[in-house]
Amino acid sequence: MAKKLFIKTYGCQMNVYDSARMADVLAPLGYGETDGPEDADMVILNTCHIREKAAEKVFSELGRLKAIKRRRHECGETMILAVAGCVAQAEGEEILRRAPFVDIVLGPQTYHRLPEMVARAARAGGAVLDTEFPLEAKFDFLPAPRVEGAAAFLSVQEGCDKFCSFCVVPYTRGAEYSRPAAAVLAEARALAAEGVVELTLLGQNVNAYHGEGADGEWTLARLIRELAEIDGIGRIRYTTSHPTDLDDELIAVHAEIDKVMPYLHLPVQSGADRILSAMNRRHDRAFYLRLVDKLKAARPDLALSSDFIVGFPGESDADFADTLDLARRVGFVQTYSFKYSPRPGTPAAAHETQVPEAVKDERLAALQALLNENTAAFNHASVGRVMAVLFDRPGRHPGQLVGRSPYMQPVHVEGVGHLINRVLPVRITRVHPNSLAAEPVGNERECA
Numbered sequence: 001m002a003k004k005l006f007i008k009t010y011g012c013q014m015n016v017y018d019s020a021r022m023a024d025v026l027a028p029l030g031y032g033e034t035d036g037p038e039d040a041d042m043v044i045l046n047t048c049h050i051r052e053k054a055a056e057k058v059f060s061e062l063g064r065l066k067a068i069k070r071r072r073h074e075c076g077e078t079m080i081l082a083v084a085g086c087v088a089q090a091e092g093e094e095i096l097r098r099a100p101f102v103d104i105v106l107g108p109q110t111y112h113r114l115p116e117m118v119a120r121a122a123r124a125g126g127a128v129l130d131t132e133f134p135l136e137a138k139f140d141f142l143p144a145p146r147v148e149g150a151a152a153f154l155s156v157q158e159g160c161d162k163f164c165s166f167c168v169v170p171y172t173r174g175a176e177y178s179r180p181a182a183a184v185l186a187e188a189r190a191l192a193a194e195g196v197v198e199l200t201l202l203g204q205n206v207n208a209y210h211g212e213g214a215d216g217e218w219t220l221a222r223l224i225r226e227l228a229e230i231d232g233i234g235r236i237r238y239t240t241s242h243p244t245d246l247d248d249e250l251i252a253v254h255a256e257i258d259k260v261m262p263y264l265h266l267p268v269q270s271g272a273d274r275i276l277s278a279m280n281r282r283h284d285r286a287f288y289l290r291l292v293d294k295l296k297a298a299r300p301d302l303a304l305s306s307d308f309i310v311g312f313p314g315e316s317d318a319d320f321a322d323t324l325d326l327a328r329r330v331g332f333v334q335t336y337s338f339k340y341s342p343r344p345g346t347p348a349a350a351h352e353t354q355v356p357e358a359v360k361d362e363r364l365a366a367l368q369a370l371l372n373e374n375t376a377a378f379n380h381a382s383v384g385r386v387m388a389v390l391f392d393r394p395g396r397h398p399g400q401l402v403g404r405s406p407y408m409q410p411v412h413v414e415g416v417g418h419l420i421n422r423v424l425p426v427r428i429t430r431v432h433p434n435s436l437a438a439e440p441v442g443n444e445r446e447c448a
């Protein structure tokens, strides 16, 4: 009989990709996915350690799952409970101490060994902990990905050697690693053959990609040029980029390859030189602004999104004013902004001049008011424009489809349900709080 698997995913897109791959690895063992933990034979929490709140959520969720697991046991059934991802990597022992009913704790680099762990958990009394950084790359052991819809993530790079002073990623994901180009191309071709139109290349520091290619190391620019040659792949994105790794070759790709979408996530974190330096971001404000100018010169319709941290240790009112000023100048179309959260083991957490919580709250509110205005202005300016949208999901109403514009805006359109997974030209008609409404243009013509 088929067994049921429920995976709950927290954190970044890399975790979304990893969750799908964990499901792929477990499928040969008879596990099919279900949409809740109540009837699951196995539950995996794929966790995120980036901010304290994200990490604490895991422990409250584990409390809920403990009760479900106990009920299942009382009925003579079993449930395997696994904690994966970045909290598992950072706090593996602590999880087993605080939640001894967890069966498996595994890091982001060992999930190809899940079948073996499941077998060990079934045999053993006691939990299985596997948070090594194994020498073998997990990608070599994963089955071909299953495809759902016309848009897919593809991990090309993992880990980070940048050590920004606030960030846990170098510790939870390990050293930077780039997959060989041949493996990436093979995965992309397989996805295209299954009907994938849009590829989003993933990496914690994706533009630091330097994978082994047929003729020496390939850059991300080179990889994208080759991916753009694959029949069926019509749209290419990549995320997340570090400003110092965005070289002229990659900027040229934005100018020359139409398949590269005119949207780029380029986290800046702060607009103040003093803070950027304390964050160990390795660039200053002028460098970032110059980079934006170069990108816009190469691709005038390029839209930028970004991440911000407010209340980094030592951030003064003047520093914060610099961040507001930078945000105003660039006019990001989409942003994610956070209050600084001290993370155990990172250099900034030990800083003596932590910013009071109330000041962080105030700054976050002020920054978000500005950033939201920019996003709203961009969305309103989209009304009347014709955009090529990949509609890859059914909407809530019959016949409604939902997709993303080239600029990552969620767009919905009515009455074309049969055209799912196609790129259609639509005219934006209205701005809703979380999406744009559109109408089909022409005679259901597909975009090239």
Ligand code: SAH
Pocket (backbone or CB within 6 Å): 050, 051, 166, 167, 168, 169, 204, 205, 240, 241, 242, 267, 269, 307, 308, 309, 338, 339, 340, 341, 342, 343
């Ligand atoms: N690799 C990406 C970031 C990955 S983490 C980059 O270089 O930008 C995603 C975002 O979480 C970061 O951009 C940052 O804005 C935020 N973040 C990371 N650590 C944080 C912390 N300790 N407190 C608050 N926000 C944090």
Ligand code: SF4
Pocket (backbone or CB within 6 Å): 160, 161, 162, 163, 164, 167, 168, 169, 170, 204, 205, 242
């Ligand atoms: Fe974290 Fe900095 Fe690496 Fe991004 S570049 S993952 S923020 S250490």
Ligand code: F3S
Pocket (backbone or CB within 6 Å): 010, 011, 012, 013, 014, 015, 047, 048, 049, 050, 085, 086, 168, 169, 172, 173, 204
């Ligand atoms: Fe979170 Fe790990 Fe991603 S800490 S943001 S899940 S790399």
